[in-house]
Amino acid sequence: MQSIPDNSAVSLAASPSMVTVSIRDLHLSYGKLEVIKGVSLDIRRGEVVCIIGPSGSGKSTLIRCINGLTPFQSGSITVGDQQVGDAKLDKIRLRRKVGIVFQQYNLFPHKTALQNVMMAPLKVLKEPRAEVERRARELLAKVRLAGKEDSFPGELSGGQQQRVAIARSLAMRPEIMLFDEVTAALDPETVQEVLLTIRELAEDGMTCVLVTHEMAFAREVADHVYFTDGGKIVEHGPPEEIFGSPQDERTQRFLSRLL
Amino acid sequence: MKSFARSGVLGLVCAFIAAPAYAADVSTGPCGFCVLWDWIPFILNGFALNVVISILAMMLALVLGIGLGLMQISESKLASVPARFVTQLLRNAPWIVILFMIMSLIPYRIEVQGWGNFILSDWIKATFAFSLPVMANVSEILRGAVASVPKGQWESAESLAFSRGQSLRWIILPQCVKQMIPHLMNWFALLVLATPLASIIGVREAVGSAQAAMESAGSSPTLLIPFYFFLMMIFFIFIYPVAIWSRRLERNYAINS
Numbered sequence: 001m002q003s004i005p006d007n008s009a010v011s012l013a014a015s016p017s018m019v020t021v022s023i024r025d026l027h028l029s030y031g032k033l034e035v036i037k038g039v040s041l042d043i044r045r046g047e048v049v050c051i052i053g054p055s056g057s058g059k060s061t062l063i064r065c066i067n068g069l070t071p072f073q074s075g076s077i078t079v080g081d082q083q084v085g086d087a088k089l090d091k092i093r094l095r096r097k098v099g100i101v102f103q104q105y106n107l108f109p110h111k112t113a114l115q116n117v118m119m120a121p122l123k124v125l126k127e128p129r130a131e132v133e134r135r136a137r138e139l140l141a142k143v144r145l146a147g148k149e150d151s152f153p154g155e156l157s158g159g160q161q162q163r164v165a166i167a168r169s170l171a172m173r174p175e176i177m178l179f180d181e182v183t184a185a186l187d188p189e190t191v192q193e194v195l196l197t198i199r200e201l202a203e204d205g206m207t208c209v210l211v212t213h214e215m216a217f218a219r220e221v222a223d224h225v226y227f228t229d230g231g232k233i234v235e236h237g238p239p240e241e242i243f244g245s246p247q248d249e250r251t252q253r254f255l256s257r258l259l
Numbered sequence: 260m261k262s263f264a265r266s267g268v269l270g271l272v273c274a275f276i277a278a279p280a281y282a283a284d285v286s287t288g289p290c291g292f293c294v295l296w297d298w299i300p301f302i303l304n305g306f307a308l309n310v311v312i313s314i315l316a317m318m319l320a321l322v323l324g325i326g327l328g329l330m331q332i333s334e335s336k337l338a339s340v341p342a343r344f345v346t347q348l349l350r351n352a353p354w355i356v357i358l359f360m361i362m363s364l365i366p367y368r369i370e371v372q373g374w375g376n377f378i379l380s381d382w383i384k385a386t387f388a389f390s391l392p393v394m395a396n397v398s399e400i401l402r403g404a405v406a407s408v409p410k411g412q413w414e415s416a417e418s419l420a421f422s423r424g425q426s427l428r429w430i431i432l433p434q435c436v437k438q439m440i441p442h443l444m445n446w447f448a449l450l451v452l453a454t455p456l457a458s459i460i461g462v463r464e465a466v467g468s469a470q471a472a473m474e475s476a477g478s479s480p481t482l483l484i485p486f487y488f489f490l491m492m493i494f495f496i497f498i499y500p501v502a503i504w505s506r507r508l509e510r511n512y513a514i515n516s
Contacts, residue, residue, distance in 0.1 A: 067418055069417065069418060091420075095418055102411060102415065106409075107415075108430055109434065110433050110434050119419070119430075120421065123425055124419065124421055124425065
C-alpha cells in the first residue's frame, strides 16, 4: 500500500482545488492475475507526471483507469468532482475532461486528418461546423501538420499520425491529457517530433500524465516521476531525485539497465 | 482479366450459336434455335419476374439483415440471443424448405383493418421466402465485419466521449462497408440463381416459362440445349455486370486503409 508523503498531504489540505486527479489504494486484477496492487497518487493542475517502470508493471492499465476505459475492483479515483468507480458515472463528461493518446494512434482510417480532429466535437458535442473546423485547423497547425489536413492516416508517417491523434484529443478541450507509451511504436527519427509536441503542450500548462520509456524526456519535462514495479509504486519524487539518487534498489536496477 | 472475360463471353456466344446446329444434326426433330427464337419474348417475360423477385428480396434482406445483425451485436442479451438464433437457423436451412414453409404459413389473403384486403400472390411469397436466408447471411456478414474492426477503434471512439451507438454509426460501421460489399454481392448472385426454385410452387419465372415453352413445342430433345443455353446466357448477362459494378464500388471505398 502506498503512503502519500507529508508535504503533498499538506498541499492537498491547503488547496484541494489544485488536485485534479486523486487515486487511493487502487486494486485491479484480470481474473487471478493482480495487475495493480494498491496504488495511490495525486496529480495537480498543470503538473506533468511521468510513470516509468518495467513492462508489465501496470503503468498503462493505471492510466487507462483514470478515464474509465479499464474498470477496477477496489479503491477510488477522483477526477475533478467525479468518482470514476461510481456506477452512475457520467462517462461522457469524464471523457470530455480527460483525453488519452494511445501507443497505436488508433486514428479513424476512413477519415482525413482534419475529419479525425473534427469528428468528436461535431458528433458528440454537436458544435457548429464552421467553429469546429476553424479550431481543428488551428490544432493541426499547432502540432505542425498544417498542409496535411486532407491526408488520410494511411498516407501519414507514424509520427504524423500520432500528432493527429494528439490534436484529435485536444479538440475536445480536455483538462488532462493521458499519454500511453505514445512513442513506443515510432521510428527513432519521429519520436522527437512527438515529444516536442508534448513538451509544448506541457509548457502551455496542460496537465499531462505520461507512461513512457523515454527516460531523458521524462527527466527533462516531468514535475513528478513515479516508478512502478509489480503493480505498486516503488518510489516517487521530483525527476532529479528519482533519476539522480534513486533510493529503492529496484529503481536503481531498472535505471542502471537503461543507462 | 478483362480480355479473359471478353473471350469467355465470345466463347459462350459461339457455343450458343453452334449448339442448336449440332443438336439438329444428331437427332431428328425441329430446329431448336428456330423454336427458341419464337419463344424468347415469353421467356424474357418470365425472366423479368426473376429480376423483380431477386431485387425486391435483396432490398428486404438488406434492411432486415442489417437490423438483425445490429441486434446480434447488441449488448442486451434480450436482443442478441434471439437474433443469433434466428440468424443461425435461417442460414443453415435449405432455401426450398424455407420456400415451402412460407408458402404454407402465409395466407393467400390478408385483411388489414381500414385498408381492405390484400392478395398475396405466389411470387410475393417467394420473394419473402428468398429474402429470409439472405437476411440471415447479411446479419452474419455485418456481425463478422464489426468484429473485424480493431479494438483500438472502439477504444479511441470511447475515449473521445462517443456513446456505443455513436461509435457504431460514425466510426465502426463506415469501416465495415468496404469489406461487406463483395460478400453482399456474392449473396445477391446466389439469390438470383435461386429464383428458379419459385417455379416449383408455380411462379412463372424464366426457367418455368422455358419448360412450359418446350412442352408446348412438342418436348423435342433438340430443344433442350438451345433453351437451357439461352437461360444460362440471360442469367449470366444479368449477374456479371453486377459483379463488375461491385468491384468498382469496392475500389471507391478502398481509399487508403
